[in-house]
Amino acid sequence: MKKLKEVQVIFPLICFFSFFTFHVTAQFLEPDSIGTSTEPVWTDPSQTVYENTAAGEFTPGKGFQLVKNDFASLNLSIYASARWVNQISGDSLWQDHQGRNLVFDGRNDIYWQRAMIWLTGFISTPKLTYMATVWTVTTTQQTLVYGNIKYSFNKHLTVGMGIVPNACIRSLQGPFPFFASTDRTMAEDALRGGFTNGIFAVGEAIPRVRYTLGLGNNLSILGVKAANLTRHFSKSASVSWFPTTGEFGPRGGNGDLEYHEKLATRFGVSYCHSRENRFNNTGTPSPDNTQVRLSDGILFFETDAFIQGLTVVEADFDQTSIDLGFKYKGFAFHSEFYYRTLSRIDAVDANNQAVTITGPSEVITDKGYTIQALYMIVPKKVCIYGVNSMLIDEFERNPYEIGGGVNLYLTKTRSWRINMQAMHVVKSAGGGTFGLYNSGQTGTTLTIGSDILL
Secondary structure (H helix, E strand, C coil): CHHHHHHHHHHHHHHHHHHHHHHHHHHHECHHHCCCCCCCCECCCCCCCCCCCCCHHHCCCCCEEEEECCCEEEEEEEEEEEEEEEEEECCCEEECCCCCEEECCCCEEEEEEEEEEEEEEEECEEEEEEEEEEEEECCCCEEEEEEEEEEEEECCEEEEEEEEECCCCHHHCCCCCCCCCCCCCHHHHHHCCCEEEEEEEEEEEECCEEEEEEEECCCCCCCCCHHHCCCCCEEEEEEEECCCCCCCCHHHCCCCCCCCCCCEEEEEEEEEEEEEECCCCCCCCCCCCCCCECCCCCECCCCCCCCCCCEEEEEEEEEEEEEEEEEECCEEEEEEEEEEEEEEEEEECCCCCEEECCHHHCCEEEEEEEEEEEEEEECCCEEEEEEEEEEECCCCCCCEEEEEEEEECCCCCCCEEEEEEEEEEECCCCCCCCCCCCCCCCEEEEEEEEEEEC
């Protein structure tokens, strides 16, 4: 009798999971291949069921449709990456823009770098969609849950509230995770803004021209509590033009795995302004604002970082970027040019007395560029690429990097990639353990990584 009860419980469970497994697998098959062919034709799971309207970080892959009825749906999608990073430098010391000798502590480690789990779907109408994401970066021991709610009126206007990008550079507006390597370039990392909470609007202004507008709490909400925010909002805007084909590949990502038979082109302009604060007490040397860096890689709001004896409390951040690129028959070229200023700088001295910065240091101006060229030497499988990025900065340090790598797409899709890269860096302007760069490094950085998107 006991065995009969066990069978009565186990058999329905087996039937349920057998049906569920077939249901989610069927999403990766072309409709006409289900049940009609012994050799199914697999689609690319990296092709999202939702259009990439704001940023790649908010856009899941095709994923697994868990629930769908007339009222609502629920989809599960996953991104994950693991990599080895070895930052090599010939010197144990480096000098910042003030001439201070600082210790270089390069990384040589293997990490499960990043994981993202998207839960997405619609409610009541396909025009009303939601996104909730579990996000973690293990190298910084950070885990967040974020999301947004969007309503699409038509192709000309979609509005959303929740997590939003500060649209100051191209890589914050779609390409993730389809970068040349497993992360951004040095110049991008050094100057860019980040993600925050706020509202945004995106759409097609006229045929082949898209826009993004954003209003957020600050430049990057990461590590900043609501209680520490000021009453200033960040404002950003971007316009992208796709004159020849009206598109630039999946997510507008790097490389031409898709092998465009017709020349695909993209031109873009982005701008962001934010009145930034250090977001914690000046008695604490390390700021909660970890997004804004000087061109030597030092955190701008850190005590003594800008000028010895001073702690910057608040300043204006303004960045303009222009990008252009093309793709054709396996070859891709991407370039972007940056212009960033830090101005209206308010600081305090060691006695906590207010100091307003004037004279030559009143405005910090940094210019820079990123150039990337990629070619599929084996169509759909092997891509080689070269990268050069540089800052022409206020302190005349002129940090730069040059190098390249190879990407292997063994499934002939963007859903699984193996990346190997070697980059020679001089006076690195990027810093932290979030990306590939360490402040002040002059030497070589080697990386081997793999990522998946389902």
